[in-house]
Amino acid sequence: MTPVFFELKNAVVGIAGLGGLGSNVAVALTRLGPGRLILADFDGVEESNLNRQQFFRDQVGMHKVDATLVNLHRIQPELDIVGHKVRLDPDNIPRVFEGCDVVAECFDRSDQKQMLVETVLTRMPETFIVSVSGLAGYGRSNDIVTRRISKRHILVGDGESATGPGVPLTAARVGIAAHHQANAIIEILMNEFNQPRF
Amino acid sequence: MATLRINGTDREFPEEALPATLLDLLNTLQIDQATVVAEINGAIIERKYFAQTPIQEGQSLELVRFVGGG
Numbered sequence: 001m002t003p004v005f006f007e008l009k010n011a012v013v014g015i016a017g018l019g020g021l022g023s024n025v026a027v028a029l030t031r032l033g034p035g036r037l038i039l040a041d042f043d044g045v046e047e048s049n050l051n052r053q054q055f056f057r058d059q060v061g062m063h064k065v066d067a068t069l070v071n072l073h074r075i076q077p078e079l080d081i082v083g084h085k086v087r088l089d090p091d092n093i094p095r096v097f098e099g100c101d102v103v104a105e106c107f108d109r110s111d112q113k114q115m116l117v118e119t120v121l122t123r124m125p126e127t128f129i130v131s132v133s134g135l136a137g138y139g140r141s142n143d144i145v146t147r148r149i150s151k152r153h154i155l156v157g158d159g160e161s162a163t164g165p166g167v168p169l170t171a172a173r174v175g176i177a178a179h180h181q182a183n184a185i186i187e188i189l190m191n192e193f194n195q196p197r198f
Numbered sequence: 199m200a201t202l203r204i205n206g207t208d209r210e211f212p213e214e215a216l217p218a219t220l221l222d223l224l225n226t227l228q229i230d231q232a233t234v235v236a237e238i239n240g241a242i243i244e245r246k247y248f249a250q251t252p253i254q255e256g257q258s259l260e261l262v263r264f265v266g267g268g
Contacts, residue, residue, distance in 0.1 A: 021268045106268055110233040113264035114245065117235045121242045136267040149262055150237060162265035169267055 011189045014038040014097035014127075015104045016088055016116055018064040020169055021132055022106030023054035024178035025185075030072045032186065036080040037072070040096050041065055042087040052171040088112075090119045097127065101193050102185050105131035106178075110162070121153060128192070130184045134158035135177040136167045144173070146180045154188070156180040200255040220251040224261070235262040 011034040015022045018041040029037060041064040045055045059067040065083035072081055084096050093116065097103050103120055107113045113131060120129040134157035135144065143158040156177050163169050200216040202209050202223075217223035220243060224231045236243045237260040243251050 017268060019268050108266060108268040110230075110264040110266045113268075114233050114235055117262070117264075118242065118244060121235070122244055131262075131264070132268060133262070133264045134267070136265075149260060150240065153235075153262075155262060157265075159263070160265060161267070163267035174268070 008032060008034050008186075008189050010035045011102075011193060012036045012038065012100050013102050013104065013185060013189075014040070014100040015106055016040055016093075016097070017106035017108070017112075018043075018053075018068050019049065019106060019108055020052040020171070020174035021135075021178045021181065022104065023064075023068060024175055025104045025106060025182045026068055026072055027054050027075065028179055028182035029185065030075050030079055032182075033076065033079070034189075036082065038082045038084070038097055038100060039065055039068055040084040040086055040088055041068075042085060052169055052174045088116065090115060090123070093119045094123045097124065100124075100127050102128040102130060102188050104181050104185060105129060106181075108163075117153065121150075128152045128154070128188050130154045130156065130181050130188070132156045132177050132181060134161045135174055136161040136163040136169055138168075138170045138173055141173070141176055144176050144180060146184050154184045156184065202253070202255070203258040205259070205261060216255065217253050219249055220253060220259075221248040223253050223259075224248065227261075229261065229263055233264045235264070236260070 013034050015026050043064050045059045045062050045067050055067050065085050105116050117129050117131050147155050149155050199210040200213050217226050
């Protein structure tokens with residue numbers, strides 16, 4: 001498959017969490033053809049994931065890292081993908097995502113989001129982070145925005161729609177946020193890293 | 199009055215009510231500190247230092263609050 005942007009063939013992108021956000025970001029980036037994707041998750045595919053995550057019914061019970069590898073390689077068999085079956089924490093994040101130009105924060109829990117973003121910003125001085133806050137529910141498509149918080153931190157979301165009782169996560173609205181994320185990652189790679197590197 | 203710039207908007211506090219630390223400020227704003235990535239004047243403040251980071255008039259703060267869902 002021909003990458004859309006030949007300039008991105010050296011790009012290395014990390015995806016932290018392979019849920020509604022991460023599984024969609026992974027597919028969008030795979031079709032772009034980056035140099036390498038580094039995936040991390042600790043969980044297996046569950047029946048309840050199928051309402052929004054890019055897995056298939058016959059993959060229920062598989063580890064998400066394995067299922068994602070299979071799915072991405074069906075799109076682009078030659079893509080360089082590294083999978084880590086690990087629960088991310090401040091100690092292993094710099095190691096797992098070593099060499100990444102950008103990391104996508106694709107967690108579900110708010111405290112985990114905080115932990116990842118803070119860790120990348122404080123311990124990985126060369127790496128950008130694209131995070132998400134506020135994507136639950138449906139409708140209000142245009143409330144989901146992409147903002148640059150600082151040089152290396154881009155934030156997607158409406159900033160307030162938390163998941164909870166009576167507030168479901170839907171494939172459509174999670175997908176909007178995930179594609180904001182993927183699009184922000186492409187923009188970062190084109191603007192910040194689009195230089196020959198040897 | 200003492201002014202803090204929080205997420206791009208000026209917020210005024212009576213001098214005696216200016217929160218002493220970043221953690222005090224988050225409590226005043228009723229924000230769960232476990233969900234916040236904070237910058238003061240462009241520098242990241244790690245969460246473990248929130249309670250010992252003094253707040254001073256005129257500072258510019260970026261408080262990114264994460265809500266669940268992904």
